[in-house]
Amino acid sequence: MDVAAPPAVDVRAFTRRFGDVTAVDSLTFDVRPGELFGFIGPDGAGKTTLFRTLVTLLVPDAGSVRVLGYDVVTDLWTLRSRVGYMPGRFSLYPDLSALENLRFFASVFGTSVEEGMSIIEPIWRQLAPFADRRAGALSGGMKQKLALCCALVHAPEILFLDEPTTGVDAVSRREFWDLLDRLRDGGLTIVVSTPYMDEASRCDRVALMQQGRILLVDTPAAIRAAYPRPLFAVQAPDRLGILAVLRRFPHAAAVWPFGDVLHYTDARAGMDDGAIIDEVRAFVQANGVPSPGISAIPAGIEDAFMWHMAAGTAGEQVG
Amino acid sequence: MNAFAGFVRKEAFHILRDRQTFWILLLMPLVQVLIFGYAVRTDVRDVRIAIVDPTPSTATRALVQRFASSTRFQLMGVYPTMQSLDDGFRSGVLRQAVVLPRDADRLLRGQATLPIQLITDGADPNTGSVMQSYATAIIQRWHAESVVRAGSLRIDLATRMRYNPTLESVNLFVPGLIALVLTIVSAMMTAISITREKETGTMEMLLVSPLHPWAIVAGKVAPYVAMGFANVLLVLGAAWGVFGMPLRGSLVLLLAECLLYILNALALGIVISTSAQTQRTAMIAALAGLLLPTLMLSGFIFPLESLPTPLRLFTNIVPARWFLLIVRGIMVKGAGLATLWQETLILVGMTLALLVLGARRLAIRLD
Amino acid sequence: MSAFAIETHGLTRRFGEFVAVRDLTFHVAQGEVFGFLGANGAGKTTAMRMLIGLLEPSDGSAQVAGYDIATDSEAVRRNIGYMSQKFSLYDDLTVQENITLYGGIYGLSNAQIAERTHALLGRIGLEHARKELVRRIPLGWKQQLALSVALLHEPKIVFLDEPTGGVDPITRRRFWELIYETAAAGTTVLVTTHYLDEAEYCDRLSIMVEGAIAAMGTPGEVKREFGVTSLDELFLQLTRPGAA
Numbered sequence: 001m002d003v004a005a006p007p008a009v010d011v012r013a014f015t016r017r018f019g020d021v022t023a024v025d026s027l028t029f030d031v032r033p034g035e036l037f038g039f040i041g042p043d044g045a046g047k048t049t050l051f052r053t054l055v056t057l058l059v060p061d062a063g064s065v066r067v068l069g070y071d072v073v074t075d076l077w078t079l080r081s082r083v084g085y086m087p088g089r090f091s092l093y094p095d096l097s098a099l100e101n102l103r104f105f106a107s108v109f110g111t112s113v114e115e116g117m118s119i120i121e122p123i124w125r126q127l128a129p130f131a132d133r134r135a136g137a138l139s140g141g142m143k144q145k146l147a148l149c150c151a152l153v154h155a156p157e158i159l160f161l162d163e164p165t166t167g168v169d170a171v172s173r174r175e176f177w178d179l180l181d182r183l184r185d186g187g188l189t190i191v192v193s194t195p196y197m198d199e200a201s202r203c204d205r206v207a208l209m210q211q212g213r214i215l216l217v218d219t220p221a222a223i224r225a226a227y228p229r230p231l232f233a234v235q236a237p238d239r240l241g242i243l244a245v246l247r248r249f250p251h252a253a254a255v256w257p258f259g260d261v262l263h264y265t266d267a268r269a270g271m272d273d274g275a276i277i278d279e280v281r282a283f284v285q286a287n288g289v290p291s292p293g294i295s296a297i298p299a300g301i302e303d304a305f306m307w308h309m310a311a312g313t314a315g316e317q318v319g
Numbered sequence: 320m321n322a323f324a325g326f327v328r329k330e331a332f333h334i335l336r337d338r339q340t341f342w343i344l345l346l347m348p349l350v351q352v353l354i355f356g357y358a359v360r361t362d363v364r365d366v367r368i369a370i371v372d373p374t375p376s377t378a379t380r381a382l383v384q385r386f387a388s389s390t391r392f393q394l395m396g397v398y399p400t401m402q403s404l405d406d407g408f409r410s411g412v413l414r415q416a417v418v419l420p421r422d423a424d425r426l427l428r429g430q431a432t433l434p435i436q437l438i439t440d441g442a443d444p445n446t447g448s449v450m451q452s453y454a455t456a457i458i459q460r461w462h463a464e465s466v467v468r469a470g471s472l473r474i475d476l477a478t479r480m481r482y483n484p485t486l487e488s489v490n491l492f493v494p495g496l497i498a499l500v501l502t503i504v505s506a507m508m509t510a511i512s513i514t515r516e517k518e519t520g521t522m523e524m525l526l527v528s529p530l531h532p533w534a535i536v537a538g539k540v541a542p543y544v545a546m547g548f549a550n551v552l553l554v555l556g557a558a559w560g561v562f563g564m565p566l567r568g569s570l571v572l573l574l575a576e577c578l579l580y581i582l583n584a585l586a587l588g589i590v591i592s593t594s595a596q597t598q599r600t601a602m603i604a605a606l607a608g609l610l611l612p613t614l615m616l617s618g619f620i621f622p623l624e625s626l627p628t629p630l631r632l633f634t635n636i637v638p639a640r641w642f643l644l645i646v647r648g649i650m651v652k653g654a655g656l657a658t659l660w661q662e663t664l665i666l667v668g669m670t671l672a673l674l675v676l677g678a679r680r681l682a683i684r685l686d
Numbered sequence: 687m688s689a690f691a692i693e694t695h696g697l698t699r700r701f702g703e704f705v706a707v708r709d710l711t712f713h714v715a716q717g718e719v720f721g722f723l724g725a726n727g728a729g730k731t732t733a734m735r736m737l738i739g740l741l742e743p744s745d746g747s748a749q750v751a752g753y754d755i756a757t758d759s760e761a762v763r764r765n766i767g768y769m770s771q772k773f774s775l776y777d778d779l780t781v782q783e784n785i786t787l788y789g790g791i792y793g794l795s796n797a798q799i800a801e802r803t804h805a806l807l808g809r810i811g812l813e814h815a816r817k818e819l820v821r822r823i824p825l826g827w828k829q830q831l832a833l834s835v836a837l838l839h840e841p842k843i844v845f846l847d848e849p850t851g852g853v854d855p856i857t858r859r860r861f862w863e864l865i866y867e868t869a870a871a872g873t874t875v876l877v878t879t880h881y882l883d884e885a886e887y888c889d890r891l892s893i894m895v896e897g898a899i900a901a902m903g904t905p906g907e908v909k910r911e912f913g914v915t916s917l918d919e920l921f922l923q924l925t926r927p928g929a930a
Contacts, residue, residue: 043825171922195852240866256859259886260905309854
């Protein structure tokens with residue numbers, strides 16, 4: 001990616017309201033050309049409003065939103081032939097076959113399947129055996145790939161994918177990210193949103209979003225490394241019991257169930273891990289819970305998200 | 320392949336692949352023609368009628384004779400008084416009665432007016448009014464023949480009957496049926512097919528494309544023009560083949576007017592789809608906003624003259640009302656554009672206004 | 687009466703030639719949180735419909751809450767609760783109206799409904815929203831409310847269908863804590879999902895592939911058994927043997 005080049009997406013203080021709900025609140029960020037940029041956040045974080053604005057479907061109430069150097073409000077028609085967009089629900093015609101869907105979207109964007117084949121070939125190759133099957137009868141993963149083909153067939157300069165992996169099984173999700181890798185390697189700028197924290201690591205940079213705001217923007221590695229406190233995995237048979245005890249520990253900053261373990265964050269920065277483990281273990285035992293397994297672990301994106309989310313809600317540090 | 324052709328192809332696939340809807344849309348008009356033609360005939364036969372004549376004479380016997388020989392009526396009896404009429408009406412034995420004044424013969428020869436009372440069973444107002452006009456026609460013809468001095472007579476009837484002397488209902492319902500079918504196929508189906516794209520999210524993809532929304536809508540409605548036209552031909556064909564419906568005017572003009580009405584209905588469908596977000600809303604809007612007025616306020620089912628004034632004024636903005644006048648004019652009276660230009664102009668104006676309204680409301684964005 | 691909350695033997699369901707569920711044999715202990723995993727079309731839904739008495743098995747047998755699903759499906763349905771994120775609550779009714787409706791469906795008296803409504807809303811901290819339309823309350827609360835409503839008639843087993851999709855990580859964990867509390871109180875919880883990270887929260891889980899169980903055990907056990915570090919990897923290995 002080219003850091004010196006003008007940004008592919010340039011958003012300054014963008015705000016959008018619906019009635020008295022502020023869907024997107026003063027967002028500022030940029031996406032560099034050739035970058036795979038991810039927006040990670042739950043439903044209602046404002047991802048869809050943001051994406052619809054980026055592809056000229058909504059108008060900002062305040063701030064400026066520029067894509068490929070064009071303003072999304074005034075340069076509407078210039079932009080529409082240059083962006084690729086895959087809306088939240090795969091927008092396909094269920095009663096048309098895979099190929100008919102692709103043909104139709106190619107014609108809408110003023111091109112043909114043949115012309116676009118060089119771009120979509122790696123994806124279409126996986127779909128070709130099902131070309132005559134109706135889109136409604138395709139599996140979730142296949143629908144997702146077909147929708148990607150439809151969004152790419154006119155060779156856009158930038159691709160916006162709004163939650164492309166929602167409702168798709170884990171294996172198809174992985175294959176889809178592999179496809180995005182290849183497209184990015186081919187020089188395409190890709191902006192993608194997802195509610196899955198574990199997909200963050202597949203992006204060059206991510207923005208963590210919550211309630212219309214960006215919590216932070218950085219590379220996944222930097223976000224993990226910047227976790228501000230010591231983090232531990234605690235393993236015990238009685239999760240509910242130890243959860244309650246740990247939350248009473250005076251130095252606990254956050255305690256959350258995390259799969260089959262608990263994640264415990266200590267409030268004291270810069271303290272020795274071993275000392276903390278000893279103290280926690282002693283406290284737990286003193287409260288009548290058998291000694292748990294405790295080990296220091298590096299933070300994940302999800303830990304970071306929860307930390308910043310809790311920090312963002314005005315000192316109401318939960319857990 | 321250019322975008323327009325792509326749209327037409329795609330929309331044709333939608334129509335052809337939804338087999339159930341396709342056959343319903345195609346066969347519904349035929350079934351309607353048969354139902355209206357056979358079952359819901361508004362012309363009546365064998366009306367059971369009684370005549371009250373206190374002072375029988377040659378002249379009044381001529382009237383009795385006229386009713387007795389008409390296939391429309393079945394003469395149940397001639398009575399000197401009105402006594403038995405009430406029971407007759409209540410039990411349903413009688414549906415109509417003509418009550419002549421005392422000394423009708425003398426009155427006919429004199430200067431005075433002849434007060435004749437015509438009693439009709441109005442339980443079914445439509446049939447009632449038809450029966451009434453049949454009976455009136457017979458009485459007036461008899462009166463015209465019987466009076467010694469011609470000249471002071473008011474005997475002209477409704478134009479409908481002049482041009483439709485046998486009062487065949489096929490001539491009445493076919494124009495209305497065409498309007499009804501086109502409202503369903505063109506307006507409702509257009510509205511539904513556009514809102515369906517909103518519901519499935521495909522409209523988002525289309526809006527993001529470099530196509531102007533107008534191109535999207537034009538591409539989407541084109542197949543429904545063809546579908547609507549096919550329906551017109553089916554209805555006309557069935558009415559002509561099965562019921563021997565006349566076509567006194569120009570077929571080309573009739574088809575051209577139908578095309579105009581199709582465009583009008585499509586424009587209505589587009590306007591509906593600009594505000595409806597779901598197929599269900601679109602359907603209800605089309606049913607309540609279009610289908611009911613087309614049925615009720617166009618002169619199709621209820622004569623416009625029988626509507627209360629506010630509703631009668633409202634019918635002026637119901638396109639089907641003007642379309643019905645045009646089609647009846649062409650079919651039954653053999654009228655040409657020279658007489659129908661006003662109605663045609665009104666329809667053209669309405670269509671243009673709706674298209675402009677649709678165009679203004681058609682969003683280039685989601686909000 | 688079975689000692690287990692759910693016990694199946696060779697449970698099979700065919701649709702014509704197609705075998706949707708093949709020879710399912712497993713059991714779930716009382717108070718256990720059991721994960722029922724599989725890709726779309728792996729047979730999860732068919733299996734669950736049989737367990738809640740909506741579909742008859744073609745072969746095999748199953749006891750749910752102590753009742754045979756084939757001969758006593760009505761008793762089964764009385765003793766289970768069901769929650770799915772998408773379909774559980776009526777968006778255009780208020781919180782209270784939803785609770786009253788479900789209470790009525792399961793034959794609770796007005797006094798019982800009033801008492802349990804109070805306890806339920808207190809537990810999830812939603813008392814202030816009693817008269818709000820469900821569509822107006824945040825998704826996270828909606829999920830907790832849906833679970834609580836599914837528990838209103840105090841069923842022995844509650845089935846959760848993809849319960850926590852789309853919420854932020856904190857809200858999601860609050861939901862899991864609610865599930866743990868439910869299980870600790872003795873109610874068995876069966877969670878169907880295709881989110882693998884959600885499965886890690888279960889006491890035990892089974893992974894279905896093409897209608898049959900391909901792996902079963904605690905999350906730690908199955909990972910060790912297949913020599914993988916995450917369920918994600920395991921899933922890839924099971925569903926795309928060539929790709930891993």
